[in-house]
Amino acid sequence: MKELLGRSLCEHAVSLDKKEYSSLELTRAFLENIEESDREIGAYITVCAEKAVSDAKRADSIRKEGGEHSALLGIPFAAKDNLCTKNIRTTAASRMLENYIPPYDATVISRLYSHGAVLLGKTNMDEFAMGSSTESSALRTTKNPADTSRVAGGSSGGSAAAVAANEAVFSLGSDTGGSVRQPAAFCGLVGLCPTYSRVSRYGLIAFASSLDRVGIITKNVRDNALVLGAISGHDELDATSNERRDSFDIDGQSDLRGLRVGIIRELLSAADESVRGCIIDSAERLKALGATVTEVSLPSSDEALSAYYVISSAEASANLARFDGVRYGLRAEDRNSVDELICRSRSEGFGDEVKRRIMLGTLALSKGFVQQYYKRACAVVQTVKRGFSESFEICDILLSPTAPTVAFPLGEERNDPTEIYASDICTVPSSIAGLPAISLPLGEDAYGLPIGVQLIAPEFCESLLYKVGAALYDGGAK
Amino acid sequence: MKEFDIDGIASLAHLEIQPDERERLVRDMERMIALADRMKSERREQKHEITHVSADLREDDILPPIDRDILLSQAPESENGYISVTRVLKEEIERKEIGETV
Numbered sequence: 157m158k159e160l161l162g163r164s165l166c167e168h169a170v171s172l173d174k175k176e177y178s179s180l181e182l183t184r185a186f187l188e189n190i191e192e193s194d195r196e197i198g199a200y201i202t203v204c205a206e207k208a209v210s211d212a213k214r215a216d217s218i219r220k221e222g223g224e225h226s227a228l229l230g231i232p233f234a235a236k237d238n239l240c241t242k243n244i245r246t247t248a249a250s251r252m253l254e255n256y257i258p259p260y261d262a263t264v265i266s267r268l269y270s271h272g273a274v275l276l277g278k279t280n281m282d283e284f285a286m287g288s289s290t291e292s293s294a295l296r297t298t299k300n301p302a303d304t305s306r307v308a309g310g311s312s313g314g315s316a317a318a319v320a321a322n323e324a325v326f327s328l329g330s331d332t333g334g335s336v337r338q339p340a341a342f343c344g345l346v347g348l349c350p351t352y353s354r355v356s357r358y359g360l361i362a363f364a365s366s367l368d369r370v371g372i373i374t375k376n377v378r379d380n381a382l383v384l385g386a387i388s389g390h391d392e393l394d395a396t397s398n399e400r401r402d403s404f405d406i407d408g409q410s411d412l413r414g415l416r417v418g419i420i421r422e423l424l425s426a427a428d429e430s431v432r433g434c435i436i437d438s439a440e441r442l443k444a445l446g447a448t449v450t451e452v453s454l455p456s457s458d459e460a461l462s463a464y465y466v467i468s469s470a471e472a473s474a475n476l477a478r479f480d481g482v483r484y485g486l487r488a489e490d491r492n493s494v495d496e497l498i499c500r501s502r503s504e505g506f507g508d509e510v511k512r513r514i515m516l517g518t519l520a521l522s523k524g525f526v527q528q529y530y531k532r533a534c535a536v537v538q539t540v541k542r543g544f545s546e547s548f549e550i551c552d553i554l555l556s557p558t559a560p561t562v563a564f565p566l567g568e569e570r571n572d573p574t575e576i577y578a579s580d581i582c583t584v585p586s587s588i589a590g591l592p593a594i595s596l597p598l599g600e601d602a603y604g605l606p607i608g609v610q611l612i613a614p615e616f617c618e619s620l621l622y623k624v625g626a627a628l629y630d631g632g633a634k
Numbered sequence: 635m636k637e638f639d640i641d642g643i644a645s646l647a648h649l650e651i652q653p654d655e656r657e658r659l660v661r662d663m664e665r666m667i668a669l670a671d672r673m674k675s676e677r678r679e680q681k682h683e684i685t686h687v688s689a690d691l692r693e694d695d696i697l698p699p700i701d702r703d704i705l706l707s708q709a710p711e712s713e714n715g716y717i718s719v720t721r722v723l724k725e726e727i728e729r730k731e732i733g734e735t736v
Contacts, residue, residue: 256708257708260700392692459672461672462669462673473647482710497720499648499649500650502647502649503650515649516670518646522646525636532673533673573662574666
């Protein structure tokens with residue numbers, strides 16, 4: 157069975173229907189591989205083996221009864237550990253929630269369960285999704301399966317590593333400023349960040365509520381579309397979720413005649429030589445498929461990075477105020493007053509990066525600073541949105557690197573915490589504009605490290621991302 | 635760069651700064667603020683709108699709550715169906731007992 161673990165979701169679905177193997181056999185094979193490989197890779201914080209086996213058995217019974225069923229029936233998946241899972245520990249990779257057991261499922265989890273998908277476990281991440289390498293996790297280290305001396309990216313590094321290491325067929329992550337796309341790029345996978353409001357955020361532990369999105373990491377484009385079809389759609393429990401109900405069928409057509417592609421000049425020039433080369437190659441492939449490719453400018457992209465860190469930190473400072481040691485989570489032992497209880501619990505429970513961002517966010521919203529920082533950042537968001545709208549008047553889809561470099565080494569010393577923020581330059585503009593974007597593994601550098609190419613589409617145009625993605629990336633044809 | 639009161643911000647954020655982390659935290663904050671300062675100054679104020687959000691209210695249907703025991707099982711300390719915390723009014727009660735005006 158182990159040799160089958162690298163197959164796509166679609167391939168597994170066909171084999172399960174043909175009874176070549178059962179969901180129970182497949183699930184047990186993944187669990188065995190996790191047991192063998194994950195001590196090294198570190199993708200998972202919690203593995204729920206018993207539940208996975210029980211759910212796999214149920215999937216097999218449903219399949220045996222016959223009748224229509226979802227392509228996701230019996231398919232093993234992983235979920236980032238900021239997605240609440242009922243009765244399964246959910247930590248956000250923080251000491252603050254190290255032993256927290258949610259009493260409810262996130263909507264995306266319950267929707268996957270209703271499709272019969274099998275949860276293998278909860279994956280490692282940067283603490284409270286704040287980071288770009290998964291190194292700020294308080295609980296364990298995740299290595300890149302492509303090169304274990306390097307990071308898997310972040311903050312959904314565990315989710316990406318799990319799929320890349322054949323420890324799950326697909327995984328869910330969350331993307332606030334690039335946290336699904338960048339780890340997908342670093343690990344050689346397809347990563348989708350949907351339009352803001354496309355997928356319910358109910359049960360996603362909030363980082364920045366106007367930016368957070370649940371994203372999907374898969375081996376190919378077709379798998380990604382299947383999962384989005386299962387988890388997207390309006391949710392009464394999320395007031396920001398959109399009413400639209402779209403389907404994401406991929407027709408397998410690779411004719412892109414008439415498609416107008418724009419390469420974002422500023423993001424291309426931010427990348428290193430090997431990444432730039434891959435973008436240029438991708439542009440040539442698009443032309444060969446019939447598309448026209450031009451260059452567009454997004455001059456506000458540098459400001460977008462600043463605005464992102466101000467707004468996300470400001471919203472995080474509000475969202476993380478609930479972690480006070482009172483109702484759940486870590487409570488400090490040594491305290492003489494309620495104020496000390498709260499301050500000490502938070503100071504002991506949160507790691508350095510989380511504390512830095514809470515402090516920045518608190519400053520950005522405080523008297524004397526709110527005009528200069530938060531309100532100015534809001535104005536930058538509108539400028540960036542206008543920039544994208546202008547580009548979409550002359551282009552149908554935009555092309556850029558997903559990240560300026562390939563995966564960087566694990567454990568790099570950084571005296572300046574903002575150095576790593578610069579690696580978000582390519583993903584943050586579409587994040588603050590609320591647009592959908594996908595990362596495709598279209599190249600490698602001279603050392604075999606994966607390079608991700610990003611496509612950005614107008615809002616709610618995930619189907620266009622999938623159409624172009626499938627045409628560009630051969631893996632999408634499976 | 636405008637001066638900021640690190641202790642004031644920490645107080646608002648309900649965080650404690652240890653003496654051995656103060657210098658590093660101030661330096662880190664300065665670098666983060668320098669990143670934020672890269673936003674151009676000649677910007678007109680505009681609203682930050684999240685699109686596609688309706689303000690429809692739901693009906694006042696009474697739905698079953700999550701079981702209290704389940705919620706209390708997550709509380710660090712609990713007693714007789716209540717979450718226990720450090721005494722809030724301790725100082726007030728002590729002052730009243732020795733006859734001070736509250």
